[in-house]
Amino acid sequence: MSKTEGLSRRGFLAGASALPLAGTAFAQAPFPTRPISLIVPFAAGGSTDIVARLVGQKMGELLGQSIVIDNRAGAGGNIGSTAVARATPDGYTLLLGTISTHALNPAILKTVTFDAVKDFTPISLLAVVPNVMVVHPSFPAKTVPEVLKLLKDNPGKYSYASSGVGTPLHLSGELFKSLGGVSMNHVPYRGAGPALNDVVSGAVPIMFDNLPSSAQFIRSGQLRAIGVTTKERVSSFPDLPTIAEGGLAGYETYTWNALFGPANMPRPVVDKINTAANDSLKDANVKQRLEDVSAVIVGSTPEALGEHVKAELAKWAPIAKASGAVVE
Template sequence: MGITTRRSVLSVAALLQASAVRHAQAQDFPSRPISWVVPFPPGGITDTSSRLVARPLGAFLGQQVIIDNRPGAGGSIGTEMAARSTADGYTILYGTQGTLATNPVLYQNINYDALRDFVPVHGLTETPLLLVTSPERRIRSLAELIARAKAKPGEITYSSSGIGTGTHMAAELFQLEAGVELTHVPYQGSAPALNDLVAGRVDIMFDYLVATRGHIAEVRLRSLVTTGSTRMPGLPDVPTLGELGLAGAETTSWSSIMVPAATPAQVVLRLTAGMQAALSDTKVRETLTSTGSSPLMLAGVPLRQFVERDIARWRAVVERSGAKAG
């Protein structure tokens, strides 16, 4: 046997051995705690929904699921970290419309691709937003807001929880569909954005029920419209954009569990089963409903197709709007 042939045999043997090890590890998955990368700060809707689901997911898998908050650059820092992690199922990602669909268009030097670098495991949530304003701004309806914005383009300001987030992109889509020009004031997270809205430093904001509910109940904020296709159960008097003639501006922010692309199929299936069990938990469903969200029960090919369609939609919105990071 020649040297070249001997090396080839050894290389094949090493590959077969490595494959056997990966198969055995996949069969035993999980045998240690799992890190769930949430690429946003603690306390927001992404963090709270992750912690809600992590407990029943860990119970199903028989291992602790530990939330690892990695904020920065609209979620891109944590997302890239997850993309570069070992593809063994022990690092999972909270993927969002913002991090996967809009950030690669908004930001330069994004070093990951949603469809190339990740496998979508299972959906997590879908959540409509509310358009809210301080009563002191004296904007009582969507029609009044649009009239003011058209009369004085750029004068009305809107806050967001960060560039590329659902709170930002909902406003960009609204401007396109309503034919108005607003001025964006981005923040690092929902809490400071809402605080300045309540204080009157900005005029309006698109945000989630879980973040705005307390302010609405205390009449510190007024809700003008919801971006969902149906009215929210807890706010039956708040109309939808579609009811007011802006169906094209309807949107919900979604989230899903992702893993690095080379993760073994057996591991993906195990995580999928765990997510299905966690999202079927009565307490999880009731809590999500109370916060204005609903479980996104998609997995496999249907989930990938869902992600592909949304990436195409938001890429077009970003390009049409001319929105930029920084």
């Protein structure tokens, strides 16, 4: 080998050694370097959208990049969830998932377009939102025992409204019927808003609703609250008993909001998003505003959210099956 050839070979090797391996370069690449899309699989204005915008804004500040809220409503959250399941797993497309997208839809959708466990990377369980049983002020019963007695004495006479077949609000009513051994007619609507309007007007006497939606009507006296659906009482209505303590042992329903990404996201990216999400929940302004809408702040590890989804699937599948709810 000539002297010139040796120098050329040594120069090439030196240059090559200075270049990082492709995998190392990817692992060490800064994140994020551009805006992140947070898909909310429901219309703007609902409790899921509220949580997404509150937490997303603060996360964007902490990450140094904007988090753009993308409302993709339809099919009970299935359209937006499917979009995230099929997205590139680089951390730039996230989902604000709920009990509907990751526990109820797999049990009630006739055609399932994603696997709630295998097709997503869990990041953090953000908050739990309680539901509440409300009635029109003219409704004769004022407590859980009185409601149960009235329904048992008048089977099939009374109806309850919900935001649609197979929604958490529908299944809250079905669980009440099942545990209480009572009969009510289900009146499904295209969303919680129209259903709530008809209960406020007296067209339908009963509804199970997200507490944030009903709170103003309860405070103004336009609706009477019978009980919250969570295991514990809520800070925004401390004098309102839970349905379980009101006489229906074992009753518990709720809505939750959690952050997911597509499956197989790099762990360093997951950890960075998780830290930003959980730190956002500790911000004084975010905490106060979430508490104002009766959301119970959680914040979790990715592993804890993964186990939560599995437990929710196991809990709700038999309830959904018993309700007979099937969505095309």
